[in-house]
Amino acid sequence: MTFTTLYFLVFVAVVVLVYLLLPQKIKPHFIILASLVFYFFWKAWAPVFIIAFALFNFVMAKVLAKQKSKKFFVLLMSVSLSVILFFVFRYGIFNGIIAAITGGNTIMILFPLGFSYYMFKCVSYLIDVNNGTIAPEPRFDYFLIYVTYFPEVSMGPITRAVDFLPQIRIKKVIDTTALNKGLALVAWGFFKKIVFADMLASMINPYYNDLTLSNNGFAWFFVAFGFLLQLYLDFSAYTNISIGVSKMLGYDIKPNFNAPFFSQSISEFWRKWHISLSSWLADYVFTPLQFLLRRLGKFASIIPALITFTLIGVWHGGTSSYLVFGFSMGVLVAIDAIVARKRKKLKKTLPKSLFSTVGIIITMLLNILVFVFMRTGVAADGFAIIDKIFSFSTWSLQLGFGLEFFIIFALSIAVAICSHIIESRKDKFLDGFARLKLPVTWLVYLVVIFAIVLFGYYGPGYDAIEFIYIGF
């Protein structure tokens, strides 16, 4: 069920209303039910898969905790299942064999919705149990909530067991403030996605579908920039909705974005973009690798950077384009490590505002270019677009965009900046919103909702635009 649909709103309304009325003891189980229903709506067989997968990890965690010897071996075996399944699904390995066995039955060939996300949840859980960060969850039903949790199952955030499991046991007191804040976040997410992200997408998709549409490098710069904007608005909107729904259920989820485009370096960017994924990779791949290689000086950061970010690329998709994306990011982060000292010296000598402004602009430009590969399915297309952008002789002001394009583009930037400011102030905005007088709150809600109804990208004549990150 796509988040930004009427169906999902109705689903959430029903779930929250029933949830509020249920006794504390049953509340968690109702979430399991709602989550399995949610997953069932995607494919009828999927709930069986996710339950089986959760069960496997639940059991292995218990085994791991009791294990005295060969702990690492057991951990490796348990994690392997997730990794193998991931690659099977990601690359369609065995698709041919499976199709032959099941007589072309494609059920087995499909990638379970959100597997990339909840697989990471389970792997992090096993590793944390192994190194003693968390005791294994004794109750399967509670562990099942963690894995199937519907606000997160399709697109994350990848919440850690150590942050989520304890919350299940806490008595849920959901007052009107929590509901109000949750609703505000959901409305904000809908607003960003339906009025801006989808509108941007509809304007720039034609370019990615047909590279011959323009030979103006400047136009392609706008297209690339537009995609990055769209991606941010799209994914941060999803996260807003996810966190907002969680608030209404009494669960506190950590933010996934922290004003990423205000970053002054690519390294900083990855601490603020898709935080649940980048922190996962930092904690379970980058930092351990760094530690193992710590005697190698600068290479202690360079090699892990290249490996980790290439993995990020692969995590997103199996094509060459994602590989280029990941590897490029790895190279940029490695460069950050190499020039770290020089950068620090520069920071001390230059005026602060100049340093940060230049940093932000350079980081932004780098992102605009590298994220092109996140969008093109094929690396060759990505390189072609980069090539077009750098053909400065083709740059002209005859961009071929209508006035509408610029208005939406400008407004999207404005909304993205607002979103950044809200993120950087953490909960202050929500707290402030919750404190507003009733008529003002209602007015804000009505304005936002009608902005969505009147200016949103929906209805007959508009092609539906799926959340981008749902494909990962």
Added chain:
Amino acid sequence: MKKLFFAVKLVVFVAIFVVLLVFASYIVRPQSDMKTRFTGFYAEPKDSIDVIVIGSSPVAPLYAAPLIWNEFGITLYPLGTNSQPTVGIKYLVKEAQKRQGSSLFVIDVSLFMVEPQSLLTEPNIRNIVDNMTYSLNRIGAINEMVQIPGERINYYFDISKYHSVLRDGELSAASFKDFDFAVPSVYKGYFFVDAVEPFDPVDVSGITETKPIPDESEQILLDLMAYCESEQLDVMFVIAPYITSDERKMSHNYLQALIESHGYTFIDFNDKAGEFGIDYSTDLYNRNHLNLSGAEKFSMYFGAYLADTYDFADNRGSADYTSWDDAYAAWETQAAIAREKIAENAERLSNISR
């Protein structure tokens, strides 16, 4: 207690939202003569309309309501929409009944000769349902006419189709008055056409054979008549004058037999063309529709028929019906212009043919 208060607040908020949504939906519906006609209908006072005409595109240019009012003191209102799906007629009758319970319904059955399925296109359906106010009747109409259930939500919430008008900057300030979908119609729903297409006279009065209409059409007609009977409505069935053919006439005959066998009046105005003095060389603008010139003659004839056959109160001079006097004044001004134009067009065309 706090929970209850929250629930109340939620309900009130949702109510405000729904009301505003309805207003917005009505405002962004596209401007057309049909929207004007229907918002005009809803603006008429309750139980003030004597005759309601329902049918497809021939209706609006044909029934000159202000003229009939001025000559005979009868209030008539046309509810015509283009290529009206026959299955939708019942819903329009129901809609009209809400405000005008005791009117005479005049139903044009021309399109019953056609396969009903072919009429159920999105524009034809929307011409009906997107000119109705929100109600259970509208939902029923949508459910019956939109056959793919998944599509219906875009009809229930027609704003999903029309809201882009704002983004495209095409909403006119005038649309805002439509917020309650009740705006009096200057010409009482009449639609002026001053174009002329000359035709040779058609006389099919001698054709007496019958040709059955499609089965599905007949079912719809039977259902419609059954409904009218169950509601004990005053109904008559007609076919507007147009350039017909022998074969078509046979279908008219079939309809006549079917309708009269259920005890309802049926008039094929093609048979009465001579009686109301139609001039085929000046009075039509295409094969299927009369222009103002034809409409005037027809309306005088039909008005006289109504006056003779029925016992409508003559409300001319009544303070409650002054809007009809105003409508006639406006109508007459516009008609004068149209008459001249028609004369010019007819002259030009006859010169060409010489």
Added chain:
Amino acid sequence: MTREKVTGEVQNIFRDLFDDESIVIDDNTTADDVEDWDSLEHINLITSIEKHFSIKFAMSEVTHFKNVGNMIDTITTKVS
């Protein structure tokens, strides 16, 4: 070596590494409190500490450092 001495020496390492004589650390200091203490610098911190105290950390120890206090506890144990 006493815990206080360890703390003092660790503070010097911080000041050297981040080139900032004004840094003051205590048991509750975390990466959020020191500018530039990111994952790229963190490994440098670890290796500097290992070198200075001639100790070796185990991965499991490092992953459990929630703040400087944890770090100092572990170091103190190792140098006693």
